[in-house]
Amino acid sequence: MISVKKLISAAVTISTTLALTGVGLAGQVYAAPISSASATLSNNTVAATGVTYTMQFTASSTAIKGIKFQWRTTPSAGGGKPTNLNLGVAALASATGNNGSSTDLVATTGWTIASGGAGSGDLGLSGATAYSPGATSVYTVAFSTITNNTDANDCDAITNSESCYIRITTFSDQAMTTPVDSGVVSYTVVANTTVTATVDPSLTFTIGGVTTEAALQTNDSHAGCGAAADVTATATSIPFGHMVPATYVCGQQSLAVSTNAALGYSVYQKFTSPTANVAMIGTVASTDYINTFSSTGATFAVPVAWATPTSTTANSNTGYIGIRTTNAKVQTDDPAYTTTNNYGTPYVGTGLGSAKVMDSVGPDLGTTNTYVTYKMEVNSAQPSDTYTGTINYNVVAKY
Amino acid sequence: MNFSQKILRTIVTICTLCAVLVGATIPKATLAASILSPSVGLSDVHNIATGVTYTITFTTGSTDTLKQMDFQFATTNSNTTKPASLNLTSSTLGTSTGFNGSWTIDTTDASTGLLHLVNTTGESIAASTTISAVFSGITNPEIADCDSATTTLSDTCWIRIKTFNDAGITTVDSGNVPFTITEDPSMSFQVENVVTGETHNGITSTLDSTSDSIAFGHLQIGTVEYAIQKLTIQTNAPHGYVVNAYLPTGITGANSSSDVISPFGAVNATWSTPQSWASPFGTTPNSNTGWIGANTSDGRVSGWYGQSNKFGPLSTTPHTVAYSSGADRTGTVVYVAYAIEVNGYQPSDYYTGEISYDVQAKY
Numbered sequence: 001m002i003s004v005k006k007l008i009s010a011a012v013t014i015s016t017t018l019a020l021t022g023v024g025l026a027g028q029v030y031a032a033p034i035s036s037a038s039a040t041l042s043n044n045t046v047a048a049t050g051v052t053y054t055m056q057f058t059a060s061s062t063a064i065k066g067i068k069f070q071w072r073t074t075p076s077a078g079g080g081k082p083t084n085l086n087l088g089v090a091a092l093a094s095a096t097g098n099n100g101s102s103t104d105l106v107a108t109t110g111w112t113i114a115s116g117g118a119g120s121g122d123l124g125l126s127g128a129t130a131y132s133p134g135a136t137s138v139y140t141v142a143f144s145t146i147t148n149n150t151d152a153n154d155c156d157a158i159t160n161s162e163s164c165y166i167r168i169t170t171f172s173d174q175a176m177t178t179p180v181d182s183g184v185v186s187y188t189v190v191a192n193t194t195v196t197a198t199v200d201p202s203l204t205f206t207i208g209g210v211t212t213e214a215a216l217q218t219n220d221s222h223a224g225c226g227a228a229a230d231v232t233a234t235a236t237s238i239p240f241g242h243m244v245p246a247t248y249v250c251g252q253q254s255l256a257v258s259t260n261a262a263l264g265y266s267v268y269q270k271f272t273s274p275t276a277n278v279a280m281i282g283t284v285a286s287t288d289y290i291n292t293f294s295s296t297g298a299t300f301a302v303p304v305a306w307a308t309p310t311s312t313t314a315n316s317n318t319g320y321i322g323i324r325t326t327n328a329k330v331q332t333d334d335p336a337y338t339t340t341n342n343y344g345t346p347y348v349g350t351g352l353g354s355a356k357v358m359d360s361v362g363p364d365l366g367t368t369n370t371y372v373t374y375k376m377e378v379n380s381a382q383p384s385d386t387y388t389g390t391i392n393y394n395v396v397a398k399y
Numbered sequence: 400m401n402f403s404q405k406i407l408r409t410i411v412t413i414c415t416l417c418a419v420l421v422g423a424t425i426p427k428a429t430l431a432a433s434i435l436s437p438s439v440g441l442s443d444v445h446n447i448a449t450g451v452t453y454t455i456t457f458t459t460g461s462t463d464t465l466k467q468m469d470f471q472f473a474t475t476n477s478n479t480t481k482p483a484s485l486n487l488t489s490s491t492l493g494t495s496t497g498f499n500g501s502w503t504i505d506t507t508d509a510s511t512g513l514l515h516l517v518n519t520t521g522e523s524i525a526a527s528t529t530i531s532a533v534f535s536g537i538t539n540p541e542i543a544d545c546d547s548a549t550t551t552l553s554d555t556c557w558i559r560i561k562t563f564n565d566a567g568i569t570t571v572d573s574g575n576v577p578f579t580i581t582e583d584p585s586m587s588f589q590v591e592n593v594v595t596g597e598t599h600n601g602i603t604s605t606l607d608s609t610s611d612s613i614a615f616g617h618l619q620i621g622t623v624e625y626a627i628q629k630l631t632i633q634t635n636a637p638h639g640y641v642v643n644a645y646l647p648t649g650i651t652g653a654n655s656s657s658d659v660i661s662p663f664g665a666v667n668a669t670w671s672t673p674q675s676w677a678s679p680f681g682t683t684p685n686s687n688t689g690w691i692g693a694n695t696s697d698g699r700v701s702g703w704y705g706q707s708n709k710f711g712p713l714s715t716t717p718h719t720v721a722y723s724s725g726a727d728r729t730g731t732v733v734y735v736a737y738a739i740e741v742n743g744y745q746p747s748d749y750y751t752g753e754i755s756y757d758v759q760a761k762y
Binding site for chain 2: 192
């Protein structure tokens with residue numbers, strides 16, 4: 001009976017072995033579907049041109065001689081090429097297999113693109129030499145210069161996007177008739193969202209008055225107005241009051257510009273008097289003048305030290321008014337304005353004039369004021385009168 | 400008869416008895432063989448497809464008079480557990496080959512995944528005979544009925560085939576054969592509008608969006624504007640999906656291409672470390688003097704869990720606004736909010752850009 005038991009055991013063992021062999025055979029007949037598959041588009045915008053599609057998937061260890069990719073509106077069961085997808089000029093950008101070490105399928109096996117079916121949505125690559133990974137292999141194949149399909153709702157019914165499919169099949173023969181592994185991936189093209197926004201030109205100009213001598217000196221420490229009977233200026237008035245010969249009086253305004261003008265802005269000051277070099281005119285006699293500051297050599301571009309008017313001819317530089325600015329750009333261009341008590345000549349006339357009291361080469365939030373100080377003085381030859389003048393600021397933004 | 404002859408007769412008798420005994424007690428254990436070259440063809444390999452025809456083909460390993468063939472559909476090659484969604488109860492026997500017309504189908508055990516072919520009178524079938532049994536009217540298993548893993552859109556189940564020379568007791572040949580069902584990939588991605596006044600993830604839209612446009616209009620310096628789009632993603636991709644959003648060419652001025660809206664650049668703001676909205680602080684035009692940022696309600700995105708009313712930069716670099724590591728069969732709604740603000744240094748211009756959603760499903 002011992003011999004009989006051994007015989008039975010052997011028979012059972014043989015039967016089991018054959019059964020497992022059958023399993024193994026079955027596994028070879030039915031290759032596994034591809035896995036870990038994806039399609040990546042270099043540009044997934046609807047109808048984009050020059051797009052590179054990179055397909056990656058893992059397939060079985062079976063040797064293959066070709067891979068086919070079929071762009072379709074459905075994952076299976078019919079379905080044609082998505083509308084306006086253009087594979088006609090597609091090129092094989094790269095193809096690798098990686099079973100632990102990477103193999104360039106083009107360089108190693110000589111596979112070439114098979115684009116005969118491009119019009120139907122088929123692209124492939126194949127060659128006479130098999131790639132035999134011997135183990136599961138990660139395939140990465142890229143085709144370039146593809147035109148994406150449009151949102152024709154032939155892959156899905158969703159507006160502004162289209163999810164279509166690429167069927168992937170590996171083949172054991174160069175003619176790609178004997179499939180080995182297969183699978184399907186989706187890809188989605190999407191209509192871009194157009195973003196628009198308008199930034200309007202912006203410009204605000206703010207004038208303020210300076211009300212105290214202390215503030216005036218703080219705002220412009222080089223104003224040279226210390227101990228003066230400085231006046232309280234407002235945004236629209238500088239009341240110099242009753243002038244005492246040979247005693248200067250200062251008034252100051254703050255200017256601020258806020259603009260997004262890319263090239264900045266300039267602010268020009270002028271007196272609107274119709275008479276050259278005349279800033280203010282008497283109300284009793286229209287020939288009574290307060291002139292613009294005219295100390296020797298003074299212009300707006302060449303500010304010079306303040307000096308009491310010395311003329312003895314009434315209304316001809318027996319009284320004048322000067323101007324200075326704290327604007328950084330102006331002071332950079334004309335450092336003389338950083339000298340204490342230097343004043344320039346205000347402009348009188350048409351056009352923008354020369355008295356550029358503010359300047360900027362870029363936008364400005366208007367958070368830093370420019371202080372414009374006016375200094376006025378008369379001598380005893382100046383006729384008695386009430387003098388008035390009008391100051392105009394002209395703001396030019398440069399977009 | 401001499402002694403030697405008696406000994407010989409005794410040995411022959413014993414051997415004969417042994418042979419008879421062995422044959423009587425374990426006749427098929429010693430005779431049973433494996434079926435050869437088994438295969439299964441399905442008329443439709445899709446998961447839970449109905450009315451499917453299975454063509455089960457194998458080659459007999461033994462010569463015998465067969466009276467029954469069993470086909471046990473199972474989740475593995477070693478058990479007899481029926482795949483949960485497989486339905487054999489309406490199975491019928493189709494035009495088959497390799498056996499005569501006296502065989503009939505018995506679906507008595509169909510509910511347990513077992514189909515019988517029965518021929519009570521028996522049919523002598525030689526070894527190496529190729530048999531194709533065709534069963535119709537079957538409902539396929541569902542994905543993951545057999546494989547426990549859900550990382551693929553396929554599932555491999557098994558059919559255990561046995562032939563008997565009696566009513567299912569004495570096995571003649573046996574073997575296993577796998578079959579694979581697959582599920583078609585599915586993917587849908589939808590962008591929808593959100594109207595003014597809707598609040599999502601702590602952000603209230605200040606203007607209407609559409610599915611393909613966001614018109615921020617005339618920006619007021621120092622005032623942030625919010626627009627929101629609704630994304631719905633649904634896929635059976637086993638490894639999920641990634642949706643990235645980016646501005647392929649940034650946002651630039653129509654009058655001057657050097658006029659740009661910069662990516663949101665608040666202190667410490669990155670896509671993975673979103674921050675509360677802040678006004679652009681740049682003082683050089685086109686350099687952080689205008690900002691555009693984005694918020695995603697998808698807490699699965701790295702860095703975005705619980706990030707209500709926070710923003711990261713929207714730029715030419717794709718950033719993930721929706722993510723799933725696995726299949727999302729019921730679909731997920733994600734709200735992506737966009738914020739824009741300029742300061743007084745931002746040049747006046749008409750600014751345009753395109754937001755691109757890059758969708759990738761991972762099968």
